[in-house]
Amino acid sequence: MPKPYVIIVSAASIDGRIASKTGYSRLSCPFDLRRLHEVRASVDAIMVGANTVINDDPSLTPRYVKAIKNPIRVIIDGKLRIPLTAKVITNKEAPTIIVTTEQSDRNKTAQLMNMGVEVWVMGKERVNLRDVLEKLFTEKGVKRVLVEGGGHLNWELIKEEIADEIRLTISPYVFGAGTSFIEGEGYPTTMEGPRLRLKSVNICECGQEVVLDYTIEKG
Numbered sequence: 001m002p003k004p005y006v007i008i009v010s011a012a013s014i015d016g017r018i019a020s021k022t023g024y025s026r027l028s029c030p031f032d033l034r035r036l037h038e039v040r041a042s043v044d045a046i047m048v049g050a051n052t053v054i055n056d057d058p059s060l061t062p063r064y065v066k067a068i069k070n071p072i073r074v075i076i077d078g079k080l081r082i083p084l085t086a087k088v089i090t091n092k093e094a095p096t097i098i099v100t101t102e103q104s105d106r107n108k109t110a111q112l113m114n115m116g117v118e119v120w121v122m123g124k125e126r127v128n129l130r131d132v133l134e135k136l137f138t139e140k141g142v143k144r145v146l147v148e149g150g151g152h153l154n155w156e157l158i159k160e161e162i163a164d165e166i167r168l169t170i171s172p173y174v175f176g177a178g179t180s181f182i183e184g185e186g187y188p189t190t191m192e193g194p195r196l197r198l199k200s201v202n203i204c205e206c207g208q209e210v211v212l213d214y215t216i217e218k219g
Protein backbone atom coordinates (compact mmCIF):
# COMPACT_ATOMS: atom_id res chain seq x y z
CA MET A 1 0.00 0.00 0.00
CA PRO A 2 1.31 3.50 -0.74
CA LYS A 3 2.27 5.69 2.21
CA PRO A 4 3.59 9.24 2.53
CA TYR A 5 7.31 10.05 2.73
CA VAL A 6 8.15 10.36 6.45
CA ILE A 7 10.81 12.76 7.76
CA ILE A 8 11.74 12.85 11.46
CA VAL A 9 13.14 16.22 12.60
CA SER A 10 14.51 16.86 16.08
CA ALA A 11 17.15 18.80 17.97
CA ALA A 12 19.25 16.92 20.51
CA SER A 13 21.96 17.70 23.04
CA ILE A 14 25.39 16.19 22.28
CA ASP A 15 24.40 13.25 24.50
CA GLY A 16 21.39 12.55 22.29
CA ARG A 17 18.63 13.94 24.51
CA ILE A 18 15.68 15.84 23.05
CA ALA A 19 14.46 16.85 26.51
CA SER A 20 16.08 17.12 29.95
CA LYS A 21 14.94 15.15 33.01
CA THR A 22 12.51 18.01 33.77
CA GLY A 23 11.10 18.06 30.23
CA TYR A 24 13.01 21.14 29.09
CA SER A 25 13.40 20.82 25.30
CA ARG A 26 14.31 24.19 23.79
CA LEU A 27 17.55 23.20 22.11
CA SER A 28 17.36 24.89 18.71
CA CYS A 29 18.77 28.32 17.88
CA PRO A 30 16.56 30.75 15.91
CA PHE A 31 18.16 29.63 12.60
CA ASP A 32 17.31 26.01 13.39
CA LEU A 33 13.73 26.90 14.31
CA ARG A 34 13.37 28.71 11.01
CA ARG A 35 14.71 25.60 9.24
CA LEU A 36 12.12 23.53 11.13
CA HIS A 37 9.33 25.86 10.01
CA GLU A 38 10.53 25.61 6.40
CA VAL A 39 10.10 21.85 6.65
CA ARG A 40 6.66 22.37 8.25
CA ALA A 41 5.70 24.55 5.28
CA SER A 42 6.81 21.83 2.83
CA VAL A 43 4.73 18.94 4.22
CA ASP A 44 1.07 17.99 4.22
CA ALA A 45 0.95 16.76 7.83
CA ILE A 46 2.90 17.09 11.09
CA MET A 47 2.79 14.16 13.52
CA VAL A 48 3.66 14.11 17.24
CA GLY A 49 3.12 11.77 20.19
CA ALA A 50 0.85 12.42 23.17
CA ASN A 51 3.68 13.28 25.60
CA THR A 52 5.00 15.98 23.30
CA VAL A 53 1.60 17.68 23.33
CA ILE A 54 1.26 17.26 27.11
CA ASN A 55 4.78 18.59 27.84
CA ASP A 56 5.17 21.29 25.19
CA ASP A 57 1.63 22.33 24.23
CA PRO A 58 2.86 23.04 20.68
CA SER A 59 1.03 24.94 17.94
CA LEU A 60 2.68 23.01 15.09
CA THR A 61 2.16 25.78 12.54
CA PRO A 62 4.77 27.08 10.05
CA ARG A 63 4.45 30.63 11.38
CA TYR A 64 8.13 31.71 11.02
CA VAL A 65 8.00 31.40 7.22
CA LYS A 66 5.58 32.30 4.43
CA ALA A 67 3.51 29.14 3.99
CA ILE A 68 0.81 28.48 1.42
CA LYS A 69 -1.13 26.28 3.82
CA ASN A 70 -1.02 24.95 7.37
CA PRO A 71 -0.35 21.19 7.40
CA ILE A 72 -2.77 18.82 9.15
CA ARG A 73 -1.70 18.17 12.75
CA VAL A 74 -1.79 14.46 13.62
CA ILE A 75 -1.54 13.47 17.28
CA ILE A 76 -0.91 9.83 18.24
CA ASP A 77 -2.63 9.47 21.58
CA GLY A 78 -3.57 5.86 22.36
CA LYS A 79 -5.48 6.69 25.57
CA LEU A 80 -6.65 10.22 24.73
CA ARG A 81 -4.51 11.75 27.45
CA ILE A 82 -3.97 15.19 25.90
CA PRO A 83 -5.93 17.98 27.62
CA LEU A 84 -8.92 19.62 25.94
CA THR A 85 -7.13 22.94 26.44
CA ALA A 86 -4.17 21.93 24.20
CA LYS A 87 -3.39 24.44 21.44
CA VAL A 88 -3.66 21.72 18.79
CA ILE A 89 -7.35 21.52 19.80
CA THR A 90 -8.25 25.12 20.61
CA ASN A 91 -6.19 26.91 17.95
CA LYS A 92 -8.09 26.46 14.68
CA GLU A 93 -5.36 27.69 12.31
CA ALA A 94 -4.86 24.12 11.09
CA PRO A 95 -6.98 20.97 11.09
CA THR A 96 -6.17 18.38 13.78
CA ILE A 97 -6.64 14.61 13.68
CA ILE A 98 -6.19 12.67 16.91
CA VAL A 99 -5.49 8.99 16.41
CA THR A 100 -6.41 6.76 19.34
CA THR A 101 -7.42 3.21 20.31
CA GLU A 102 -10.42 1.41 21.74
CA GLN A 103 -8.88 2.00 25.22
CA SER A 104 -9.86 5.68 25.15
CA ASP A 105 -12.79 7.32 26.92
CA ARG A 106 -15.77 7.63 24.54
CA ASN A 107 -17.04 10.77 26.28
CA LYS A 108 -13.73 12.48 25.60
CA THR A 109 -13.89 11.36 21.97
CA ALA A 110 -17.33 12.97 21.69
CA GLN A 111 -16.11 16.18 23.37
CA LEU A 112 -13.18 16.40 20.97
CA MET A 113 -15.43 15.86 17.96
CA ASN A 114 -17.75 18.61 19.24
CA MET A 115 -14.70 20.87 19.38
CA GLY A 116 -14.10 20.29 15.66
CA VAL A 117 -11.33 17.70 15.95
CA GLU A 118 -11.34 14.54 13.84
CA VAL A 119 -10.78 11.42 15.97
CA TRP A 120 -9.67 8.16 14.35
CA VAL A 121 -9.96 4.98 16.43
CA MET A 122 -7.35 2.67 14.91
CA GLY A 123 -6.42 -0.35 17.01
CA LYS A 124 -7.46 -2.20 20.16
CA GLU A 125 -4.51 -1.26 22.39
CA ARG A 126 -1.93 0.36 20.13
CA VAL A 127 -2.27 2.52 17.05
CA ASN A 128 -0.92 0.83 13.92
CA LEU A 129 1.18 3.67 12.54
CA ARG A 130 1.48 2.20 9.04
CA ASP A 131 -2.34 2.07 8.80
CA VAL A 132 -2.51 5.72 9.92
CA LEU A 133 -0.05 6.78 7.23
CA GLU A 134 -1.89 4.82 4.54
CA LYS A 135 -5.19 6.40 5.61
CA LEU A 136 -3.64 9.86 5.54
CA PHE A 137 -2.35 9.12 2.04
CA THR A 138 -5.56 7.70 0.58
CA GLU A 139 -8.20 9.79 2.40
CA LYS A 140 -6.42 13.11 2.95
CA GLY A 141 -3.96 13.19 0.04
CA VAL A 142 -1.00 13.44 2.41
CA LYS A 143 2.24 12.81 0.48
CA ARG A 144 4.82 14.08 2.99
CA VAL A 145 4.75 13.86 6.78
CA LEU A 146 7.01 15.64 9.25
CA VAL A 147 7.37 13.80 12.57
CA GLU A 148 8.39 16.08 15.45
CA GLY A 149 8.85 13.49 18.17
CA GLY A 150 8.99 12.66 20.83
CA GLY A 151 11.43 9.83 21.41
CA HIS A 152 8.85 7.05 21.82
CA LEU A 153 7.01 7.90 18.61
CA ASN A 154 10.37 8.20 16.81
CA TRP A 155 11.33 4.70 18.03
CA GLU A 156 8.09 3.13 16.76
CA LEU A 157 8.49 4.69 13.32
CA ILE A 158 12.11 3.48 13.09
CA LYS A 159 11.33 0.00 14.46
CA GLU A 160 8.41 -0.48 12.05
CA GLU A 161 10.64 0.71 9.15
CA ILE A 162 8.20 3.50 8.37
CA ALA A 163 10.54 6.51 8.58
CA ASP A 164 12.36 7.51 5.37
CA GLU A 165 14.63 10.33 6.54
CA ILE A 166 16.08 11.77 9.75
CA ARG A 167 17.16 15.39 10.14
CA LEU A 168 18.86 15.81 13.49
CA THR A 169 20.36 19.01 14.82
CA ILE A 170 23.05 18.50 17.45
CA SER A 171 22.97 21.47 19.83
CA PRO A 172 25.89 22.42 22.13
CA TYR A 173 24.35 21.21 25.39
CA VAL A 174 24.64 18.22 27.72
CA PHE A 175 21.63 16.96 29.72
CA GLY A 176 23.06 13.71 31.13
CA ALA A 177 19.55 12.31 31.56
CA GLY A 178 16.12 12.82 30.03
CA THR A 179 14.36 11.71 26.84
CA SER A 180 16.51 10.27 24.07
CA PHE A 181 15.97 11.15 20.42
CA ILE A 182 14.96 7.50 19.89
CA GLU A 183 13.45 6.05 23.08
CA GLY A 184 12.38 2.40 23.11
CA GLU A 185 13.37 -1.17 23.83
CA GLY A 186 16.42 -0.69 21.59
CA TYR A 187 18.58 -2.90 19.36
CA PRO A 188 21.17 -5.31 20.75
CA THR A 189 23.88 -4.45 18.16
CA THR A 190 24.41 -2.24 15.08
CA MET A 191 23.25 -5.18 12.89
CA GLU A 192 19.57 -5.00 13.87
CA GLY A 193 18.99 -1.25 13.51
CA PRO A 194 18.17 0.69 10.32
CA ARG A 195 20.83 1.30 7.64
CA LEU A 196 21.40 5.04 7.58
CA ARG A 197 23.06 6.88 4.69
CA LEU A 198 24.46 10.35 5.30
CA LYS A 199 22.86 12.77 2.81
CA SER A 200 24.34 16.01 4.12
CA VAL A 201 26.04 17.58 7.11
CA ASN A 202 26.02 21.32 7.67
CA ILE A 203 27.16 23.74 10.34
CA CYS A 204 24.25 25.96 11.35
CA GLU A 205 24.49 29.71 10.65
CA CYS A 206 24.89 30.19 14.43
CA GLY A 207 28.23 28.36 14.21
CA GLN A 208 27.46 26.05 17.16
CA GLU A 209 25.01 23.44 15.86
CA VAL A 210 25.54 20.57 13.41
CA VAL A 211 22.67 19.63 11.14
CA LEU A 212 22.72 15.98 10.06
CA ASP A 213 20.50 14.60 7.31
CA TYR A 214 20.31 10.81 6.91
CA THR A 215 18.14 8.73 4.60
CA ILE A 216 17.04 5.29 5.75
CA GLU A 217 17.72 2.44 3.33
CA LYS A 218 14.79 0.11 2.70
CA GLY A 219 14.65 -3.64 2.10
Ligand SMILES: NC(=O)C1=CN([C@@H]2O[C@H](COP(=O)(O)OP(=O)(O)OC[C@H]3O[C@@H](n4cnc5c(N)ncnc54)[C@H](OP(=O)(O)O)[C@@H]3O)[C@@H](O)[C@H]2O)C=CC1
Binds near residue numbers: 077183
Ligand atom coordinates in the same frame (compact mmCIF):
# COMPACT_ATOMS: atom_id res chain seq x y z
N1 LIG B 1 14.07 18.69 21.10
C1 LIG B 1 13.20 18.24 20.22
O1 LIG B 1 13.43 18.30 19.01
C2 LIG B 1 11.91 17.63 20.67
C3 LIG B 1 11.70 17.33 22.01
N2 LIG B 1 10.53 16.71 22.40
C4 LIG B 1 10.39 16.35 23.81
O2 LIG B 1 10.19 14.94 23.91
C5 LIG B 1 9.41 14.66 25.06
C6 LIG B 1 8.29 13.69 24.71
O3 LIG B 1 8.83 12.51 24.19
P1 LIG B 1 8.30 11.08 24.68
O4 LIG B 1 8.13 11.09 26.15
O5 LIG B 1 9.17 10.06 24.09
O6 LIG B 1 6.83 10.99 24.10
P2 LIG B 1 6.11 11.04 22.69
O7 LIG B 1 5.81 12.45 22.36
O8 LIG B 1 6.79 10.19 21.70
O9 LIG B 1 4.71 10.39 23.10
C7 LIG B 1 4.67 9.04 23.51
C8 LIG B 1 3.25 8.63 23.78
O10 LIG B 1 2.47 8.73 22.59
C9 LIG B 1 1.55 7.68 22.53
N3 LIG B 1 1.89 6.81 21.39
C10 LIG B 1 3.01 6.82 20.62
N4 LIG B 1 2.94 5.84 19.70
C11 LIG B 1 1.76 5.20 19.91
C12 LIG B 1 1.11 4.09 19.28
N5 LIG B 1 1.66 3.44 18.25
N6 LIG B 1 -0.10 3.72 19.75
C13 LIG B 1 -0.67 4.36 20.78
N7 LIG B 1 -0.12 5.42 21.42
C14 LIG B 1 1.08 5.81 20.97
C15 LIG B 1 1.73 6.86 23.79
O11 LIG B 1 0.78 7.29 24.72
P3 LIG B 1 0.18 6.22 25.82
O12 LIG B 1 1.34 5.84 26.66
O13 LIG B 1 -0.88 6.98 26.54
O14 LIG B 1 -0.36 5.06 25.05
C16 LIG B 1 3.15 7.19 24.22
O15 LIG B 1 3.37 7.08 25.60
C17 LIG B 1 8.86 16.00 25.57
O16 LIG B 1 9.57 16.36 26.75
C18 LIG B 1 9.18 16.97 24.46
O17 LIG B 1 9.49 18.25 24.96
C19 LIG B 1 9.57 16.39 21.50
C20 LIG B 1 9.73 16.70 20.18
C21 LIG B 1 10.92 17.31 19.65
Ligand SMILES: Nc1nc(O)c(N)c(N[C@@H]2O[C@H](COP(=O)(O)O)[C@@H](O)[C@H]2O)n1
Binds near residue numbers: 011056
Ligand atom coordinates in the same frame (compact mmCIF):
# COMPACT_ATOMS: atom_id res chain seq x y z
N1 LIG C 1 13.39 20.82 15.87
C1 LIG C 1 13.07 21.15 17.15
N2 LIG C 1 13.98 21.81 17.91
C2 LIG C 1 13.69 22.09 19.20
O1 LIG C 1 14.62 22.70 19.94
C3 LIG C 1 12.46 21.77 19.74
N3 LIG C 1 12.17 22.08 21.04
C4 LIG C 1 11.52 21.13 18.89
N4 LIG C 1 10.31 20.82 19.39
C5 LIG C 1 9.18 20.51 18.57
O2 LIG C 1 8.49 21.71 18.23
C6 LIG C 1 7.26 21.74 18.93
C7 LIG C 1 6.90 23.16 19.36
O3 LIG C 1 6.21 23.72 18.30
P1 LIG C 1 5.56 25.20 18.32
O4 LIG C 1 6.71 26.15 18.31
O5 LIG C 1 4.75 25.35 19.56
O6 LIG C 1 4.77 25.26 17.07
C8 LIG C 1 7.46 20.79 20.08
O7 LIG C 1 6.29 20.27 20.62
C9 LIG C 1 8.24 19.70 19.40
O8 LIG C 1 7.46 18.89 18.57
N5 LIG C 1 11.85 20.82 17.62
